[in-house]
Structure formats: C-alpha cells, structure tokens
Amino acid sequence: MVRLFSRLKAIDFFKKIPSDLTEATLTGAWLSIVAAVLMILLFVAELSAFLSTTTSSQLVVDRSPQNELLKLNFNISFPALSCEFATVDVSDSLGTKRMNLTKTVRKVPITLDMERQHQGAAVEDTAHKVGPKYDAEGHFDEEPDIDITVPLSHENFEATLARYPIAVINFYAPWCHWCQRLEPTWEAATKEVHDKYPEWDGRVRFAKVDCTAEVDLCRQHFIQGFPSIRVFRKGHDDIYIGGMHEHEAYMGDRTKDALVAFADSLVPSAGQPHRKLAGLSAAPKTPGCNLAGFVMVKKVPGTVHFVARSEGHSFDHTWMNMTHMIHSFHVGTRPSPRKYQQLKRLHPAGLTADWADKLHDQLFVSEHTQSTHEHYLQVVLTTIEPRHSRHTGNYDAYEYTAHSHSYQSDSIPSARFTYDLSPIQILVHETSKPWYQFLTTSCAIIGGVFTVAGILDALLYQSFKVVKKLNLGKQG
Template identity: 50%
Template sequence: MTVGSKIKSIDFYRKIPRDLTEATLSGATLSILAAIVMISLFVMEFSEYMTVKTHTSIIVDRSLDGDLLRINFDVSFPNLSCEFASVDVSDTLGTHRINLTKTVRKYQLGADLVKTGGLVRNLPEPKYEALEEKKHEEHKEEHRVPGDNSENAIELTAATFDEANKKYPILLVNFYAPWCPWSRRLSPVWESASAVLLRKFPHEDGRIRLGKVDCTVHNTLCRSHHIQGFPSVRIFRSGHDILAHGAHHDHESYVGDRTTEAIVEFAEKLVPPAITSEAPEQAQQEIQQAAAEIAEKVLKVKGGAPGCNVEGFVLVKKVPGNVHISAHSHQHSFDHVVMNMSHIVNHLSFGNQISVAKEKEMKRLDPEALLNAQSNRLKGKAFISESLNVTHEHYLQVVLTTVEPRGNKYNRVDLYEYTHHSHHFQTEGMPLAKFSFDPSPMQVLITEEKRKLYHFVTTACAIIGGVFTVMGITDSSIFMVMKLVKKVELGKQF
C-alpha cells in the first residue's frame, strides 16, 4: 500500500458516493430545522460569552494603614454665625483636630437659606495688652476724665440703649459677660480707650462714644442683637449696626487687636467731620459721604442674624470617630442657651469623586452599586432644635465596595455606602451637629469574570455536533418508519 492509501485508511469521515445516497423531503425539512436551531443556539451562546459576569465576595478590608477616608459635606445652619462656625474632627485613636480651615469653606446665608455673601475667611486672633491687674487699675485712673466720677465707657441698659444710639453718630458697644476671661481682659483696655477718646472728643463734641452692655444682666438686649460670643464689639452708626452689601447684610464689628492704641486708632477713622454753623447742610452731606467711604473700608464679620453654609471635606483615619460642627473661638466665650444648631444636610458622602471614565465603567459592571453610593441618603433632611441646648447626632455605618475590572486590578473603583440613624438630646455644654462615623472592617469585593475562549469554542462545537447528530437520528428514524410502512402496504397487496 502507498503512503496515501495508509493515511486514507484512518479516515473518520468516510464518504459515500452521491449516487448511493437518497434525498428525502423529511430529510430536507430536518436539515433546515437543524440549521435554524444551530444558528439560534450559537447566537445565544455568543451573547452569553460576551455578557459581563461579576462575582461578589465579602473580605476583610484590604486598605493600607496609611489610607485615609474622605468625608464630603455641605450643611446649612440658619442660626449659626460664620464667625464662630468650626469644623472639628476626633477619633478613637486620640486624634483631635479643631477648627479645620484648609479644606472647609464657609458662606453667609440669607433668610431664605441661599448663599448671599462671598467666602468667609477666619480672622486672625487679636492681640491683647499685656497688663497686670494692678497696672490695669493704674491705667484706668490715669485716663479717667477729670471731674467725671463715672466710668469712661457708658454702661448701657435696655432702657438707655436706643437713647444713646440716637445721641451719638458713632457708638462702639462692648457686649461682654463678667464670667468670660476674654471680657475681663478687654474691660480695662476698653475703659482706657474710652478715656483717650473722651480727651480728644469731649462730651460737648458728641461725635463718638464707647459703651458697654453686661449680657448677664441684659440678656434680652444682647439676644436681640444676635450676640453669640463674648466679648463682641459692634459699631452703631446713627442707631444701626447693619451694613448692606448688595443682596446680603453684615453686622459691622471691630475685629482688630484688643489694645488701647488699636481701638483708638480704629475709632478715630470712624469719627465724622465736625459740623460748622456756616454751612450745616453741606457739612452734613460731607459727614454722610465720609461715613459711606469709611463703611467700605471698615473690617466686618458675619453676625448672628444670617446663617452659615459650611461645606468642604476632611480626611480621617478608617477608625470610629466623628466630625462635629459647633461654635468655637480662642478669643470668645459663648452663651450655650442662645446657640441653636438646627441644620439642613445638603450633601454628605464618603470617598473621592470618581472620574467620568470610571463612572462609565461602573455603569457597565454594577450600576446598582454606583446608584447606592451616590444616593446621598441624608440629602435634604432638616434637623430642627425645638428646645434649648440641643445636640443633633447622626450615626453613620460606612461600608466600602471595591469593583475590580478584568485584567486591571490597579484600575479599581472604591465606592462607599452608608446607613444612618439620627437622634437629638439636650446637653449641658456647647450644642453640636455631630456626624459619628463607623467604618466597617469588612468590604464588598466585586470582580469581573469572563468565560475563557476555549469554553466558548467547546460549547459551540457541542451545539453544532449535538444538533447534527440528533437531527440525523431523527431523520434515520423517520426514514426507517416510512420504509416499514411501505413494506406493510406492499405485503397487503399480495
């Protein structure tokens, strides 16, 4: 035998001469049906092969020790002054950071809780005169006006406040509390500055005067002027301490150094020119024009009447802790009773904002996880204090979901979901808006799975061979039955 003949002897697919085969109508029908079935099954198998499959598992959080958790927030406080609003962070490891400013922005709110002012920046801490108590008394006596047995600064009450406002074109008022250490430090300086100003602008001049209000005695008067921290120095021009700036209003306050020289220098810039008898109307116009020019240059802070919008983010360790917002100042004391921490949560989320490309990838892999992470569950919820000294606390349980696309673990997407439980309670200390977070030690890992190519090829061959074989057996069976029927019919004819 030749080599070719030997190879032909192992042919699995031996051919039958065409003239020895017989085509039948049933065979043609089954062939068409077999082709339709094979094509349909092949298309479905190919679609299944191209469909993205994901596998979900629960594992221990694989975050590194140095990984930090980002907390994004946007909260509106209708009754908290931006001057005192402070964002603080603490955790169970002993971390305690006060008055974060680098990644936090504050904006004044109008009555309709819409941002009306520009960015409010934290003011530098004022300097105090370094005088001992004994020197304070000597300082007071040295600057006391001769023949005047009363204190240099006017002690104002609810009954005399409006009268003094109408009497003096410029009135600087120190709202203080005797129990406040910062008020006690300012008190002798305030008296000293008042004495110096009285020497330069005596009683008969009447263009400027310094006053003071004890807020522990006249608390209603202080609350009507939205005094939240002590001491607060307000500037009243003909009875008003509000400056209008476009769509928003500010209390005009002194925020410079708390020394005699600084206060006197500041006050002298506020004094309008003296009115002469020769041209009183012209002089009055000049006074108003000068006051308007000074108003544009004077230092201002946000008062208690407008609210404050606090937004930004903080980075924290992945351990239980809290972010709380409250009134805080190194140079003021506060009356807890007047602090109202009612707030509206505009936004609260965890983690970095994902890019457009990663968001598109997430929509392809797990749109539900993306939707849950972006749900912002506290959005638009209001928490109102209906009594005094109320702290609002929100307990947030945070879970990390990591999605890893196939073939690129470094292109993973980290999403954070959280549940929340909120409650409020009365406290003896400073009321807070507190967001307590508790990151879960477990994480959800979603990995993309795709079938191997050889699995698809194997299945496709099984479909084609299986359908062909089944249809061949069916055709043979039909052919044998029909042949048997014909033989029976022929036997009957004989």
C-alpha cells in the same frame, strides 16, 4: 507513495456511505431545517456572550495602602449658627484632634430661610489665631464711676448710637468668665477714652449691653458669643463700600492699652461711614452660615464636629440652635461621567439615586434647646476593576449607611458626623470569555444539535417503519 495514501484511508473518521445506499425522508428534511435554525440561534447567542463581559465580586480585607487618607466632602447650612464662630473639628480613635479647620472650609452667610446673602463675599477662614490678651487680674482694683458705663437698654440704645459718629459697644453676659475678665479693663478704658474725647468732642464713645437683660436686642445684632465688641457708625453697625455692606467687629487684644489705641485709630474716620478701618473683622450680618468643603481623615473611626468655638468667647447653650440642612455629604471623590457609567454598569446591585449620599437634602430640626444632632455613618469601599484598566483605571466607590438622632446635652450643642469604615472591601472584576472557550462551546453546539437531531430522526424513521409493517400485516 500510493500504498501510503491507501493506508491513511484506514484512519478516516468520516467514512462515506454511497449515495445510492442512503434514503431521504420528509421528516428528516424538517428535522434538518429545525436543527439548522437552532444551531444558528445558539451560535449567535454564544457569540453575543463571548463579545460581552461579565463581573465577579469578591470580599477581601481592605487592601488600601497604609496610612492612606480619606476625603470627606460636605455642604451644610446652619440657619442659626453665625459664621463668626462656626468651626469644623476632626477627631479619631487614634487620639488625633484637629480643631477649627480652615484651609479647606468655606463659609457663606445665610438667612434664617437658608438663602445666601446677595451682598458680600464668602468668609475665608485664616490660619488658627491665638486668643486675645487680657490685663492681669486685679490690675484695676478701683472701678471708675462713669455714667456712660451703665448698660444700655432697648429704650436708649438707638438714641445713644445716633448721638455719636462712632460708638463701640461691648455685648456681654454677667455669667461669662471672659466678660468678667474684661469688665474692669473695659471700665478703665472707657474712662480714659471719654476723658480724652469729652462730650463736646463726642467723636467716639464706649458703651455696653447686658445680653441677659436685653435678649432681643442682642439677638437682633446676631450676638452668639460673649463678649462681642461691635463698632457702630452713625447708629449703624455696617459700612457701605463698593456696593456692599460690611459689618465691623473688634477681635483684638482686650487690654486697656489696646482698647484705647483702638479708639484712637477710630477717631480719624469719624463722620466717614464709607471708610473701612484696617484690622477690624467682618461681623455677621445674618444669623446663619453655610459651610462647604472637605477634610482629609485617617481610615479609622472618627468624628467630624460642627460647633461654635472661639478662644476668648463664652456661649450660652440655650441660645444655640443647631438646626441644619445637609445639602450633601459624600465620601471619596465623585466619579467622572465616564467612570460613573462604568460604575453603573459593573456595580453588583446597580446604583440607586442616593448611592453615594444618603443624607442628601435632609433637614434636621432642633426641637428642644441644647439639642445635639448625631449622624452615624458606616462606610463600605467597593473597588471597580474594568477589563481595560490600563486605559480607564480602577475606581474606588465609597457608600455608607446613615442613622441620625438628636439628644439634649449638657455640653454646647453641635452637629456630629461619626464615621466607621468597614475592614471588608468589595472587589468587582470585569472579565471576558477566552477565545478557546468560545470555539469549544461553538463546536459543542453544532455537534450536540446534529447528534440530537440524528437520534430523533432515527427514532421517527424506525417508528414509521414499525407502524407501516403493522398496517401491512393487518391487511394480509
């Protein structure tokens, strides 16, 4: 056993030199101190790097699940587009078209200064409605000769309304196709209503206003689509219920029977301006509308279209002003505070103030009539994969570039948001150094510094010896 241990000494890598054969120098002491300090500093730096994480970025073809939908969020104010006709449409390059989306869109009336109404609630769109029915063309061949059907003007409008407890006014334009369809029916219904409720009764009256001749009068009552049928009570087109003013508009069928039945239903509420008639829609009491909500779209090029639309109404393009303020327009889901900090830390180029919403609080003014505004968005997906993804989860961050312009169009003015998604996805991985790499580097630091310090010490020692010999030789 003793012999075995003696043989093991032969493979000792660290053979010892007797202490009486070594020589300590002041230079070596200073080098040892410097080497020790340098080892400590490099070790601390390496430990800090080991404890911290690094990121690596890759460009890959978009790995999103097939048929995954994308969420487009918006909050936009149109100071000159009435909530009565403001709609949101979506179309894409696959041929999908969805008109007048309502389930996820909320409308709030606003003033020209884009201030929300203090009175009244937001307009909640209902499901898509079928357009109003009309009497067959040519059903009324003879137009009745009734003085009351002579269009009202700004000179006698207020006096006529003040004269009757209830007045039903048809705001029309002679060029409008739907107005032309309604005209004979309106005349016939007017005659029957006035025969049924003569002047001595006077509880309800029908009248009409030509909006091409009385432009200011129609705009004063926020008429944007033709024909628009409004109900006026005691000279006012609103009723006061529960501390709120509510305007009334008739959106039902436009047949003679339907109009006469509507007049009959109004008569019991004559002289009762606080009584709301079931079936009447809320008419606009401000010229503008704020649209907020979201739409789900396929991940292919498409367009979100804000425009005035209604079945059974026509629009004068020169009256449409699509000036709008984009309060926000962002893609995908907003990150939680925790994920935002994660994204801010791991994003390859960091986050700017407008990283997710390049159109935030931007105003686009229609300087000419029939101006359409086009916003072209190029969307890029960045997926953040944290080191501890089991606890925090991955996060998809959508960013986009925006280019906007306006142009005059022959079609009805609108605001269009055309989006195009990049097929390239940016993957950002959070990684940390393995423990064996930390040990390897630590050993390299200690060994490397020790070796370099030994070489320097040897060079300095030999240099001093040579200089000393030279000096002794000169003295001898």
